[in-house]
Amino acid sequence: MSAAVVADNLCFSYDGNPILKNVSVEIPAGDYWAIIGPNGGGKTTFLRLLLGFLQPDSGTLSVFGQTPQKAQQRIGYVPQIFHFDRAFPICVQEIVLQGRLNRLSWFGRYSDEDKQKAAEALELVGLSHLAHRPFSDLSGGQAQRVIIARALAQGPELLLLDEPTASVDTKAEEQIWELIRKLKGKMTILLVSHDLKRVVNEVEKVLCLQKTARVLERDELCGHFALGVWHP
């Protein structure tokens, strides 16, 4: 199996403060991993490096054998929902179609295929009935699923989710986990989470980031957290 993500001695610092130090990890294509770690441990930084929004100070990072910038359009990104202006005048379908923005014709029209893909993505997250509803009408969980649909409309090979269940209620949380379970195996999935207990039951492996990286298998992780203490 080829690798989706390869980091080799990756270092990144912000204003002289090291955030990531000598991170080396290889994530096989098609895997479902979680990224955990304390606040400031470098989880978000690692995602932003993968997205090509930041440049490593040293070391290399590749996504499907390409630089992150070149691989950008193979990556679906689901930011946290609080990142959005919920009062923005836009409807659900318009948001999901933004996952097809790179295919937009020069005169600014989406093709029938784009609309089809957007409809399928919305179907997959179970929100077809809300296609024409304004974004501001949605609950937190629905909004988060719309953003996931936008990433899926793109047909990503790597899906990055930044705490997708952080600001939703329990029922919505369950729906989101179930949705991600449906996607498992169809693409490489990397998910940042604080919900350690949950993550242990869902993912295949866990990448612990606290400046340095350490990869844990599920059973190892259970042993670690059985102690109830975070120690990388």
Added chain:
Amino acid sequence: MSFLEAVFSHNLILFALLGSFLASIVSGTVGSYVVVKRISFLAGSISHSVLGGIGVALWLQKRHDVEWMTPLIGALIAAIISAILIGFIRVKFREREDSVIGALWTVGMALGVLFISATPGFNVELTNFLIGNLLWVTPEDLWILVSLNVLALLLIIPLHKKLLALCFDEEQAKLQGVAVQPLYLLLLVLIAISVVLLTQVVGVLLVLTMLTIPAAIGNLFTRRLSIMMALAMLLSCFFSFSGMWIAYDFDLPPGATIALITGLAYGILLILKKPLLKLTQVTSQS
């Protein structure tokens, strides 16, 4: 003579009205982007620094006989320069963005005041540029305004979906291969063009009202950006028309009257929004 009779018998008033309608088209669209992206402050900075361009233009024209350098051209050049500067500031001084933009705001105005004062006999004009004087719109100006409108719309129509993505989620746009920095710069230039169009109507000090309030009112009643734009255009035309009418009847400065009506309407609608929405729901159900 009533206002409507005056419109059809005096070219001056007709041109003024046409000028304000032309300004409404672009400011309705661009103003909507400004409101949803929450960059009114940037637009304010561009609109006030325009005075610098007007000042320099007047000084060149009257003192140094540079005939082609009309205040409108000066305003256009200044607006585009400040748009580009703001785009540059955003890339280079992100942490201090608000302070630097605030500085641009006042420096532009100060330049304008200095150059206008160095142009003897034109201090009356300073007031006109500050609060607007539509009756100064010449047929040549109208042609420039028409071209600016056409140019802006030619840019906006094919780029609307990308601009929408830029306003809603810049990072997603970037991931999707949109050249975010140039597109943002283009948005700033479009703001600059709207500012220049509106300066003719309400003057430098009141531009921000006309750029943002019709769009903000539209935002109260719709949750689709495209509808918001259409509403903003119509409202802007309506406010210009009614403002000019009232100004004509009561002999008031038109720019200030238009801005005041716009502001008042916003205040009233903000308060009445909930009862009004309820009412429309009741009527659509019955």
